[in-house]
Amino acid sequence: xxxxxxxxxxxxxxxxxxxxxxxxxxxxxxxxxxxxxxxxxxxxxxxxxxxxxxxxxxxxxxxxxxxxxxxxxxxxxxxxxxxxxxxxxxxxxxxxxxxxxxxxxxxxxxxxxxxxxxxxxxxxxx
Numbered sequence: 001x002x003x004x005x006x007x008x009x010x011x012x013x014x015x016x017x018x019x020x021x022x023x024x025x026x027x028x029x030x031x032x033x034x035x036x037x038x039x040x041x042x043x044x045x046x047x048x049x050x051x052x053x054x055x056x057x058x059x060x061x062x063x064x065x066x067x068x069x070x071x072x073x074x075x076x077x078x079x080x081x082x083x084x085x086x087x088x089x090x091x092x093x094x095x096x097x098x099x100x101x102x103x104x105x106x107x108x109x110x111x112x113x114x115x116x117x118x119x120x121x122x123x124x125x126x
Contacts, residue, residue: 001094002028002086005101011108013082027052031082032104034111039084041107047100050085 002025006014013031017023029052032038039049056076058068070077086100 001097002088002101005098006030006104009101009105009108012104025088027085028088029083029085031079032084032108033082035082035084037111038104038107042100042103045103047087047103049087051083052085053083054080056080 003014003017006012011032015023015025015029027050035051039051042049056073056079057063058066058073058076059070087096
């Protein structure tokens with residue numbers, strides 16, 4: 001349901017599903033510029049989100065021995081700064097989902113959230 005409700009919001013990048021496949025979505029992570037502002041906005045409305053994987057792999061302590069530095073994987077770095085996980089659990093009602101989506105739309109419309117180039121996303125899934 002989130003996929004259908006979010007797919008036409010211009011400045012939000014939603015997960016892509018391959019033709020003939022369906023994801024189970026134990027997490028529902030989308031990308032949006034100004035992620036931290038969106039999280040604050042939603043929190044004020046009692047919608048709690050998460051940030052899963054806030055540090056790209058190449059910058060994590062466990063992989064430091066590989067010698068990668070900030071800037072070596074710009075797409076991973078950009079993504080880690082934009083991903084936000086929306087509430088996702090079996091008891092979430094349709095009304096609650098619609099409320100979350102309406103608040104995201106409200107945030108986008110109230111602010112001049114920039115639309116980042118997502119050409120690399122389209123290339124991966126095409």
